[in-house]
Amino acid sequence: MGKLEGKIAIVTGSGKGIGRDAALAIAAEGATVVTVARTQSDLDETVKMIEDAGGTAISLSRDLTDGEQVADMVKTVVDKYGRIDILVNNAGGYPKEIYKNIEHQAIKIWEWSEEQWDQIIKTNLRIPFLVTKNVVPVMIKQEKGDIVNVSSRMGRIASQMGAYAVAKGGIVTMTKTTAIQTKEYGIKCNAVSPGIVDTPGQRVYNHSVGQDGCPMGSSKDVAKAIIYLLADSPAVMTGQSVDLFTTV
Numbered sequence: 707m708g709k710l711e712g713k714i715a716i717v718t719g720s721g722k723g724i725g726r727d728a729a730l731a732i733a734a735e736g737a738t739v740v741t742v743a744r745t746q747s748d749l750d751e752t753v754k755m756i757e758d759a760g761g762t763a764i765s766l767s768r769d770l771t772d773g774e775q776v777a778d779m780v781k782t783v784v785d786k787y788g789r790i791d792i793l794v795n796n797a798g799g800y801p802k803e804i805y806k807n808i809e810h811q812a813i814k815i816w817e818w819s820e821e822q823w824d825q826i827i828k829t830n831l832r833i834p835f836l837v838t839k840n841v842v843p844v845m846i847k848q849e850k851g852d853i854v855n856v857s858s859r860m861g862r863i864a865s866q867m868g869a870y871a872v873a874k875g876g877i878v879t880m881t882k883t884t885a886i887q888t889k890e891y892g893i894k895c896n897a898v899s900p901g902i903v904d905t906p907g908q909r910v911y912n913h914s915v916g917q918d919g920c921p922m923g924s925s926k927d928v929a930k931a932i933i934y935l936l937a938d939s940p941a942v943m944t945g946q947s948v949d950l951f952t953t954v
Contacts, residue, residue, distance in 0.1 A: 708736025710735035710933075711735070712737070713738070713791035714787045714789055714790055715732050715737040715790075715793070716742060716793050717729040717742065717794040718742045718793075718795055718797035718834075719856075720739070721745050721751070724796055724928050724929070725741075726752045728856075728929045728932050730761075731929040731932065733759070739763040741753055741766070742770065764786075771828050771836075776836040777840050780837075780844065789844065790844045790845060792936060793854070794853075795833070795834035795855040795877075800826070800870050818869060822869070823868075826868070826873060827872070830870060830874065838880070842884070842893065845891065849891055850892040851894070852893070853894065854897065855896070855898075856897070856898055858877075858899055860874050861874025861877060861878055862875070862878065881896060881945060881946075894935075894943070897946070898928055898932060899947045899950065901949075927951075
């Protein structure tokens with residue numbers, strides 16, 4: 707029997723990269739995984755990988771920057787399964803169009819347009835807020851639940867990544883705030899903060915800033931850290947951010 711046998715898990719941004727590997731790892735531990743992202747074809751591939759490995763998963767294609775779609779996603783899961791035991795807030799990213807006219811350098815803080823800044827904050831901070839806002843009331847009724855937010859080392863240290871680093875730093879603070887406010891309901895909320903991870907989006911960013919040859923960690927290792935927080939961490943461990951790949 708797996709460590710998460712019988713649990714219902716939502717993993718956002720699970721069409722590729724860290725989200726996909728997290729979904730695979732959680733399903734391998736016996737949970738039913740609800741994969742959520744915008745692109746249905748990516749989700750279909752993730753679900754097939756889970757099912758081919760003997761796991762159980764469904765897909766829900768949603769734009770998670772839209773509050774109504776987030777609320778509908780949560781309602782759909784509750785209507786189907788009756789509960790939500792696990793939430794992995796992974797959806798986010800660094801859209802490649804940000805670098806359409808700027809090559810091989812980080813964008814200086816004074817060079818960001820308001821539109822670019824808002825887009826990054828919307829993608830990386832608004833999404834986990836909206837999903838948490840809708841999932842936590844379900845977990846409060848259950849008097850239990852586990853949340854893992856995917857932040858970044860870029861949000862923990864000085865970084866050239868501008869709005870992205872600011873958003874990821876916000877996730878760490880949101881994790882701690884959520885932990886403080888939900889502990890009395892039996893809910894744990896922690897975060898993982900990996901360094902540079904080999905994902906399709908990261909490779910696009912690396913090329914944009916001229917760091918194609920930089921060493922990168924594995925998204926499978928991030929998934930292992932997520933499993934630790936969900937299945938093996940002490941009951942009193944909440945509001946923490948686990949740093950990964952600190953030497954990268």
